[in-house]
């Protein structure tokens with residue numbers, strides 16, 4: 001069982017602060033690293049893999065410093081985001097060369113290919129593979145030396161739904177076997193389907209931590225802005241203003257804009273009011289549900 005520990009880790013590139021004073025612990029099982037583009041996810045994964053040094057703070061694996069520690073590299077596998085594979089190689093050649101780099105024999109490559117279910121296609125050139133197969137071969141390359149820790153950077157990006165399910169199953173399986181797995185993503189739904197634990201990174205900072213219920217709760221427990229269109233906006237507005245859950249109601253050309261501090265109460269109140277007033281609801285849509293605004297809200301609170 002392996003544990004990665006970051007203590008007040010920062011990393012900057014010139015003037016750009018990519019990771020800012022992050023303290024987190026990643027233990028066995030599957031953890032999702034959630035954050036929008038530019039949040040510092042790739043930088044954090046590279047720090048954990050020993051590809052980058054920290055500018056401040058410490059990154060350790062089971063108590064040992066990761067940077068420039070060759071023994072530690074043997075226990076970590078990284079699947080980078082970029083397509084780091086040559087299309088002219090076969091899957092077998094690619095994974096075997098990864099095995100050789102670790103001083104391992106062909107049986108290690110065979111085992112890794114079998115684990116990702118790529119044995120049948122191993123003699124085809126990688127350029128003929130689908131995105132999902134390419135991703136699985138990369139995972140096999142990172143697993144040849146049977147590392148206790150597996151880090152995956154945006155592994156589900158660009159995959160079709162079927163391939164995504166397949167890779168999600170594999171990641172879950174590897175986590176259930178006791179490995180310490182961390183993968184990055186900017187999509188909450190993706191993260192909560194695979195990860196038991198979620199760490200949220202926003203603008204280089206550690207913005208939230210918890211299981212998906214906790215993260216969901218923090219994301220819904222915030223002011224919401226809804227657009228409402230109905231058969232009688234004025235009547236509905238008057239009734240909404242009277243209730244404590246609405247923080248403000250304004251009548252616009254596109255309908256009502258309703259701000260609420262209490263999401264649950266509002267979503268129960270609105271249909272009841274409409275029914276009592278005999279007003280038909282035509283449209284109820286959140287206007288600030290994009291993930292960016294949720295992220296900026298989370299980062300503002302921490």
Ligand SMILES: Nc1ncnc2c1ncn2[C@@H]1O[C@H](COP(=O)(O)OP(=O)(O)O)[C@@H](O)[C@H]1O
Nearest residue numbers: 013016018035036037038039040041042043044
């Ligand atoms: N090699 C680099 N040189 C300069 N800035 C970089 C470099 N790599 C990343 N950055 C910057 O650091 C920040 C975090 O980047 P990154 O770790 O790639 O985030 P993410 O993977 O979450 O999209 C961004 O502002 C990015 O532009």
Ligand SMILES: [Mg+2]
Nearest residue numbers: 041042043081
């Ligand atoms: Mg990235």
